Amino acid sequence: MPEIFVVRHGQASFGSDNYDQLSELGWQQARWLGEHWAGEEQPFDHIVSGDLRRHRETAQGICEGLGLDRHRVQELPQLNEFDFKHIMHAFGEKNPKAAPPPGAARGDYYRFLKLAMHAWSAGEIEGTESWQQFEQRIEEVLGVLAAGAKGGRTLVVSSGGAIAMMVRQILGAPSHSVTQLNMQIKNTAVSHFFAGRSGMTLHSFNHVPHLDNRERRTFITYS
Structure with a gap:
């Protein structure tokens, strides 16, 4: 097989x-x-x-x-x-308070990406695809x-x-x-x-x- x-x-x-x-x-x-x-x-x-x-x-x-x-x-x-940078940018523009600040811990970055992916899958933000x-x-x-x-x-x-x-x-x-x-x-x-x-x-x-x-x-x- x-x-x-x-x-x-x-x-x-x-x-x-x-x-x-x-x-x-x-x-x-x-x-x-x-x-x-x-x-x-x-x-x-x-x-x-x-x-x-x-x-x-x-x-x-x-x-x-x-x-x-x-x-x-x-x-x-x-x-x-998928273009995760674009997804995160789009989510950050819509939810600026959720975006991790410069120098944030890696865990904060991943939590933000997780939120952005959920928003993308729900059609709340647009990606390059x-x-x-x-x-x-x-x-x-x-x-x-x-x-x-x-x-x-x-x-x-x-x-x-x-x-x-x-x-x-x-x-x-x-x-x-x-x-x-x-x-x-x-x-x-x-x-x-x-x-x-x-x-x-x-x-x-x-x-x-x-x-x-x-x-x-x-x-x-x-x-």
Whole structure:
């Protein structure tokens, strides 16, 4: 049965001028994951990623750990994250008192993002794409991934919001679950799906086999 392994990008550069690039730790997380799979002798027939920089760099780091040529990676922009900066800006304009001040704690930032996502899904604010358009492109890319698997193993690199939407659609969960799932997904965490005739099923979610040990648990991150 075709298997699809969806990985969230490595730690990005939170708080810098350009979030859309991996931190030094993010690169290491990706290489460790590739090395883990190399040690398990788990080859992939297809490797796919979004076309954001953090997706490309994560795929490259995994390929380095696996000892593979990064040029094997196919890019699908449908796997990109929603424009969370625009969503937060739109919500902040409508609710200025809710916006975290400069230098606020990371937790305040995530609470604000959670509120903004709920407002976006309810149609209270507009993004660069509507919530329905976001749902539609993730549904479409799931179909592309399932059709392309062809009995093999496919590695996919994407972002937390897109992965959360995949899980919601596969489980038939309510829309608000996307926000809850998104906030839980670790950097370079793996969600494992099977693609069958009746559709896709979730086998495991948010697993970090390359980090879940005594030596590396301190390197588990969420941004």
